Amino acid sequence: MSDLIARRRNLLGPNVSTFYDDPVHIVRGEGVWLWDADGRRYLDCYNNVPHVGHCNPRVVDAICTQARTLNTHTRYLHEGILDYVARLTATFEDPLKTAILTCTGSEANDIALRMAEAMTGKRGIVATDATYHGNTTLVSHLSRSNVPEVGFGLGENFRHVEAPDSYRIDDPDGQRFAEKVQQAIDDLEGADIGFAALIVCPLFLNEGFPDQREGWLRPAAEVVRRAGGILICDEVQSGFARCGHHFWAHQKQGVVPDVVTMGKPMGNGHPVAGLVTNAEIMERFRNSFRYFNTFGGNPVSCAAAMAVLEEIEEKHLQANALRIGILAKERLAALARKYEVIGDVRQSGMVFGAEFVLDRATKEPAIAYADRVVNAMRDRGILLSKLGRHKNTLKIRPPMPFAEEHLDLLIETLDDVMATTEVRR
Numbered sequence: 491m492s493d494l495i496a497r498r499r500n501l502l503g504p505n506v507s508t509f510y511d512d513p514v515h516i517v518r519g520e521g522v523w524l525w526d527a528d529g530r531r532y533l534d535c536y537n538n539v540p541h542v543g544h545c546n547p548r549v550v551d552a553i554c555t556q557a558r559t560l561n562t563h564t565r566y567l568h569e570g571i572l573d574y575v576a577r578l579t580a581t582f583e584d585p586l587k588t589a590i591l592t593c594t595g596s597e598a599n600d601i602a603l604r605m606a607e608a609m610t611g612k613r614g615i616v617a618t619d620a621t622y623h624g625n626t627t628l629v630s631h632l633s634r635s636n637v638p639e640v641g642f643g644l645g646e647n648f649r650h651v652e653a654p655d656s657y658r659i660d661d662p663d664g665q666r667f668a669e670k671v672q673q674a675i676d677d678l679e680g681a682d683i684g685f686a687a688l689i690v691c692p693l694f695l696n697e698g699f700p701d702q703r704e705g706w707l708r709p710a711a712e713v714v715r716r717a718g719g720i721l722i723c724d725e726v727q728s729g730f731a732r733c734g735h736h737f738w739a740h741q742k743q744g745v746v747p748d749v750v751t752m753g754k755p756m757g758n759g760h761p762v763a764g765l766v767t768n769a770e771i772m773e774r775f776r777n778s779f780r781y782f783n784t785f786g787g788n789p790v791s792c793a794a795a796m797a798v799l800e801e802i803e804e805k806h807l808q809a810n811a812l813r814i815g816i817l818a819k820e821r822l823a824a825l826a827r828k829y830e831v832i833g834d835v836r837q838s839g840m841v842f843g844a845e846f847v848l849d850r851a852t853k854e855p856a857i858a859y860a861d862r863v864v865n866a867m868r869d870r871g872i873l874l875s876k877l878g879r880h881k882n883t884l885k886i887r888p889p890m891p892f893a894e895e896h897l898d899l900l901i902e903t904l905d906d907v908m909a910t911t912e913v914r915r
């Protein structure tokens with residue numbers, strides 16, 4: 491193991507992060523299970539990339555069959571991309587019926603920002619202050635979790651507003667958030683940059699998936715439209731039925747975005763991502779920039795992505811996310827009655843977790859405790875993580891076939907770990 495860590499550092503450079511104090515060396519996956527090099531099995535409660543399960547046979551077969559037939563760049567006619575985009579856009583409301591396919595979520599967000607400039611002639615972008623949207627030069631300026639030291643001086647075009655936090659900030663209908671967005675817009679206009687777009691993950695998953703009523707984003711969307719900007723929803727994490735109630739999380743938020751970006755789960759690990767928008771934006775963008783992506787939407791990517799959509803539908807994975815999410819919240823709430831350190835329990839379909847605090851009255855984040863729990867769970871064969879505005883929230887976001895028996899094992903192990911983990915700074 492130490493040999494692999496040293497090689498990784500020497501060959502890939504410093505600061506290439508791994509999960510856990512004792513990183514895991516995974517060699518095989520199946521469904522919700524992973525195996526390490528010593529043959530030890532782990533329950534995967536965190537990976538959203540293998541959305542329909544690790545090494546899903548339908549996806550693997552689709553990739554292999556297409557790879558055996560044809561894979562090439564995207565300048566030839568091919569039904570694969572058309573059949574896929576037709577099926578993908580059928581999951582969206584009007585007028586979101588055209589798509590661009592890319593290889594990463596970062597590229598998709600990069601295009602979305604350029605679409606905003608093409609539509610408005612302005613460059614000011616508003617995002618939330620504890621999120622991550624990707625790694626291109628432009629998009630990296632959106633992220634506050636990894637503030638870039640270099641970035642071609644584009645930073646002046648970005649403004650960050652406080653992300654929602656249902657446990658600490660009273661904003662039941664999104665009005666306060668909309669006011670913050672309005673202030674950021676005024677600031678951009680006053681600085682002669684102008685306002686082009688608001689970009690958010692509709693469930694604020696990197697920020698700790700706050701509880702929100704249906705329609706919570708509507709006031710912010712109205713502010714954006716009134717100011718002549720566009721609304722971009724980054725559904726790289728929240729999309730493809732994960733939230734359970736809907737196929738896309740913005741549908742829960744009661745808004746129709748101008749652009750929706752997606753990635754991670756789209757090809758179940760095969761690098762395919764993209765965005766969906768309306769005809770007007772697509773035309774304006776295509777005419778202002780003749781976008782070409784060598785690999786984005788190639789026949790193999792589209793075969794993988796199509797198999798993911800089929801699998802979600804045929805295995806009723808959206809309904810599973812809804813059911814397991816509700817059960818998970820109940821089970822976590824039962825733990826909260828036992829352990830004072832759980833300050834809040836939240837859930838949004840197949841994303842759920844608990845916020846750890848040192849004191850329920852002050853809500854002081856129990857960051858080191860959260861770290862210890864995550865590492866102890868790893869040692870017990872359960873993989874999960876923590877994040878959020880205060881870096882103290884367990885984030886549990888398993889592959890979508892996660893079932894009740896897996897939830898039982900997760901909760902029993904968490905109970906054991908919490909019983910033996912000291913609450914201290």
Ligand code: PMP
Pocket residue numbers: 593594595596597599622623624625691724725726727753754763
């Ligand atoms: N948006 C969100 C919400 C993400 O979580 C991520 C990846 N963590 C990205 C965009 C970037 O996607 P990619 O790594 O595929 O470029």
